[in-house]
Amino acid sequence: MGDMTGLLEQRRRLLRDTVALRQTQRVPVVPLANAFTVKVVGVSLKDFCADPVLAYETIIQGLTSLGEIDATQQPGYSPWLLQLLWNSRVKVPGVDLPDDTLWQVEELELITPEDYDTIIDGGYGAFLERFYAETLGDPLVKVGPYMESAPAAVAAWEAKGLPVLASGVVTIPFEALCGGRSLRAFVLDLIRMPDRVQAAMDAMMPAMIEGARGMLRAFPTAMGVWVGGWRTASQFLSPTLWERFVFPYYTTMVDVVLEEGGIPVLHFDANWNRDLERLRELPAKKCILSTDGATNIRRAKELLGDRMCLMGDTPAPLLTLGTPDEVYDYASALIRDLGPTGFILSSGCDIPYSAQIENVRALIAAAND
Amino acid sequence: MTTHVLVQxxxxxEEAAVLEQVQRELADGVPALTVLEELQKGMVLVGERFECDEYFLSELIFAADIFKQANSYLAIDLEQRAGxxxxxxxxxxxxxxxxDFGKDIVGMVLRSNGIEVVDLGVNVGYERFVEAVxxxxxxxxxxxxxxxxVYEDMKATIDALKAAGLRDQVKILIGGGPTDQVVADYVxxxxxxxxxxxxxDAAKRLLGVG
Structure with missing residues (x-):
């Protein structure tokens, strides 16, 4: 245990130094995996989804069996978390889908324009109480077992000398509304009723900020949280919409995470190329920008290399269809081009369920050779 | 010069201006098919602006929605429209x-650019694609x-079209978050x-009209 505590501290220091853009001896590797580890360990997706303790044990066993990693991005997983994140329905194996089919988010117009007024008038908390009960079928009950297991999950990683980079996920009102409204309808709302949507977003922020603070305080040993961005990516929105409905809210959320002493891990999927330079306005040497292969990570290094640590970005198709040599070469090139300071090697978003096990082994090996 | 006004x-x-102009032209006796053609030219202009990063997906969605509304004023029968x-x-x-969100948006934008779309929905079986073709x-x-x-399912869908002797009769486009040229080659x-x-753009190119 003593050795593990020392190793845990050593790895935390490596990550903290990397985030602060200080010189390190090597580039850390922190892949993100959930469903993929089911294949490595040999459990069913249905059981993985039904039992959050089995889920985190599977992730720990699966990832650590493929090489030496430096941390985990998240302590565990439950697909029900996606319901809370995006106010969407989720289809889950063993419940709505065959036992070995991957969970999927069902994008429906569950939130209506009238709901903006409800949020403005009564606050986000009151809206969610009704929305959860009437529309999502008590997601808090479904996610309860995961919440209960999370402290033990963090402890289990740390007992292996592996820090937990992010205790959970926070985001901004755009994502929560867009998920529940559907992208097409929400974009039309942003254009046709911008003031109403913005008023709703502003009314949501106090509850979302409180939630973020609560998450950081509940897991004091975790190093930070994800500040997630999916449909907020530059590729989806005009600069006018992005500047009004996206960036100011991220700025606030990043400040909240930093105030609580956490590292904001900007988990930004899809293509953010157009607005990379705007991220220079976030506090220097405090954040991680994590991209999934759609953003040009080398361009991000040019624009943000003196301001922000980058993490990524081995693409899902490469991990699925590539060879171990191709993955190794891709990851080695990332280390060469983006390291040695301010870079964490990772998968782009999570390692897909369909990834080849030897490809993931090659990814991890690239950081250790 | 009505053509220029509506296209522009x-x-x-300009949502309100488009809808007003469509109604004005119809009231002035401009044939509905001519108005449809102008709207399609307007969508081409939107596409050009998208390609030079003046517009983004949000504008494509908005333009397609305006097009859809404007289209509802046009009394054009299916046969004429098909023409x-x-x-x-x-x-x-x-x-x-x-x-389905990506598929739905693509379908909407394709329709407003003159491509008829038969939407089979989600979780579409291999044979359903074959039957529809x-x-x-x-x-x-x-x-x-x-x-x-689902890469294997994409491959199996295309294999099913091959087995049915239909592969040479169609050009196949794929899309969605985890797709790239490597995936296209694989499937x-x-x-x-x-x-x-x-x-x-790909549809027009493959149809030989772009």
Whole structure:
């Protein structure tokens, strides 16, 4: 245990130094995996989804069996978390889908324009109480077992000398509304009723900020949280919409995470190329920008290399269809081009369920050779 | 000069102006098919602005929605409308994937660019694609996905079209978050489209009208 505590501290220091853009001896590797580890360990997706303790044990066993990693991005997983994140329905194996089919988010117009007024008038908390009960079928009950297991999950990683980079996920009102409204309808709302949507977003922020603070305080040993961005990516929105409905809210959320002493891990999927330079306005040497292969990570290094640590970005198709040599070469090139300071090697978003096990082994090996 | 006004108004995403102009032109006796043609030219202008990064997906969605509203004023029967279309696509999200937002947006943008879309929905079985191609005889098939787990299903769909002797009769486009040219090559598609406008451009190119 003593050795593990020392190793845990050593790895935390490596990550903290990397985030602060200080010189390190090597580039850390922190892949993100959930469903993929089911294949490595040999459990069913249905059981993985039904039992959050089995889920985190599977992730720990699966990832650590493929090489030496430096941390985990998240302590565990439950697909029900996606319901809370995006106010969407989720289809889950063993419940709505065959036992070995991957969970999927069902994008429906569950939130209506009238709901903006409800949020403005009564606050986000009151809206969610009704929305959860009437529309999502008590997601808090479904996610309860995961919440209960999370402290033990963090402890289990740390007992292996592996820090937990992010205790959970926070985001901004755009994502929560867009998920529940559907992208097409929400974009039309942003254009046709911008003031109403913005008023709703502003009314949501106090509850979302409180939630973020609560998450950081509940897991004091975790190093930070994800500040997630999916449909907020530059590729989806005009600069006018992005500047009004996206960036100011991220700025606030990043400040909240930093105030609580956490590292904001900007988990930004899809293509953010157009607005990379705007991220220079976030506090220097405090954040991680994590991209999934759609953003040009080398361009991000040019624009943000003196301001922000980058993490990524081995693409899902490469991990699925590539060879171990191709993955190794891709990851080695990332280390060469983006390291040695301010870079964490990772998968782009999570390692897909369909990834080849030897490809993931090659990814991890690239950081250790 | 009414043509220029309507094309420009749609290109500029002036929703109220587009709808007013359509009604004005119809009241002035401009044939509905001519108005439809102007609207389609407006969508071409939108596409050009998308390609030079003046517009983004949000503008494509808005433009297609304006187009749809404007279209509802045009009393054009199916036969006449078909005559104005440049091609047809059988479109669906592949088997074992239920995501539809990308597919829906692509379908909407394709329609407003003169391509008739037969939307098969989500989790579409291999044989359903085959049946739809036999029934509708489109020049194009569009297969969408958001999961890397369904690459094999995309491949199986295309293999089913081959087995039915239909592969040479259609050009196949794929799209969705985890697709790229490597995936297109692996599954045997003719093109990979990273966004709705690329789908329009690829469709026109493959139909030989772009």
């Amino acid at each position: 108004a749609l290109g500029d995403l 104005r279309m440049i091609g047809a696509m059988v479109l669906g999200t592949v088997k074992n994937d239920i995501h 036999e029934e509708h005889k489109p020049g194009l098939v569009g297969i969408s996905c958001l999961l890397t787990t 045997g598609a003719d093109a990979c489209c990273r966004n709705a406008q690329e789908a329009v």
